């Protein structure tokens with residue numbers, strides 16, 4: 001990735017100045033005396049661990065939350081938006097971590113919602129679709145603007161969100177984890193576009209847990225820790241490890257974790273799997289083995305996982321566990337037999353946002369689990385605290401509603417729940433999406449520990465260095481089929497995977 005040209009001698013005029021912002025929620029001091037500035041034509045990253053206060057800070061800027069203290073100036077003028085709409089009208093477009101699309105409207109309607117093209121009082125659908133198609137094309141979204149949003153994958157929905165923000169001609173763009181659901185090719189397209197927008201004077205607030213992106217894209221980086229903005233510096237002043245250390249507040253030696261685990265007999269065998277876009281997929285995973293599944297968005301990785309898990313109907317093929325053919329026609333069957341899937345769209349497919357954290361954890365939806373018996377409240381509590389500590393989930397209390405957790409902590413909560421299941425095969429679909437560096441490392445440790453227990457593990461990830469860092473073997477999918485296999489992971493490169501994937 002090319003570094004964008006650095007600003008010349010004179011800094012550009014300020015678009016946004018945030019000074020001494022504080023915000024408390026019951027039991028949490030989410031943001032304390034935070035400072036941040038955004039200049040014209042600048043991409044300014046905001047980084048920090050899960051729960052550091054990044055989303056809260058931008059939600060204050062964009063009128064979602066009220067601040068307790070502090071000042072915000074837009075082009076030098078003090079402002080205080082009471083609603084997201086007011087912020088939008090002042091030229092701030094925001095892509096939140098949680099999607100805000102209307103699921104039952106078309107892609108085009110979502111993009112131009114509130115900014116429809118009208119002609120003599122009538123909606124001009126044709127123009128809307130045409131412009132939407134042009135935008136999607138620019139973003140590398142190869143889907144029809146006429147389909148309804150509910151039919152799209154997470155990654156496609158994210159592209160629609162971005163298209164919508166761009167369609168509004170805003171001069172400030174706030175992106176909270178814009179690339180979390182995108183594959184390398186889409187990220188690449190997005191970055192080209194962001195640079196182009198910045199070149200035209202747009203200021204971009206960029207929140208991401210993918211530090212390679214932050215380092216490649218941003219001219220400046222502000223680090224937040226425990227609600228405080230602890231430093232703002234030009235990107236060139238940071239090395240990757242320095243940045244990580246500043247985020248976590250301690251020194252770090254390595255990013256990935258891979259233990260030497262003896263690899264046992266074949267555990268899961270998938271033969272000629274087909275269904276949806278997936279064609280003739282065959283592979284096996286052995287006990288203690290971590291198998292990576294790489295590929296571009298839409299390559300069929302998630303689809304294959306869902307077929308194995310019984311979440312989508314299988315058209316052909318067989319699934320064997322320890323040599324015995326399984327009859328899986330629903331996730332319930334899969335869980336019974338010891339196969340579990342941690343889905344990519346964790347919120348839609350798992351968390352009950354309005355329920356307490358504790359209840360989300362203990363939700364007795366797994367047979368094997370209730371067999372363990374949740375009779376002993378005390379044990380449940382202990383396990384819960386263990387998991388919370390083990391995954392470093394930040395919460396004010398167990399009785400807090402799940403929706404009050406930061407995005408990354410919600411994901412960790414779901415992971416914690418699934419880890420309670422007694423399974424032989426665990427499929428992780430983008431397990432580290434949206435979680436911070438520290439938590440990622442914890443996740444790698446955890447995956448490693450599960451492998452050491454003899455479980456067969458499949459990891460789907462769009463972060464190629466991650467797959468290379470933690471897997472024993474990598475399969476690359478392309479257009480619903482297996483396009484290649486990387487056996488010698490130690491000496492493989494991201495480029496080698498990409499070559500197989502495109």
Ligand SMILES: Nc1ncnc2c1ncn2[C@@H]1O[C@H](COP(=O)(O)OP(=O)(O)OP(=O)(O)O)[C@@H](O)[C@H]1O
Pocket residue numbers: 025026028029030048049050051052053054055056057097394395403404405406407408409434436
């Ligand atoms: N509506 C809310 N009610 C109560 N607490 C909240 C609410 N929103 C956020 N918090 C708390 O404020 C803190 C900061 O959360 P925030 O979402 O800003 O973190 P973040 O830096 O965006 O994290 P992530 O990287 O996980 O998205 C967290 O402890 C979170 O639980």
Ligand SMILES: [Mg+2]
Pocket residue numbers: 054055056097176406407408
């Ligand atoms: Mg957040």
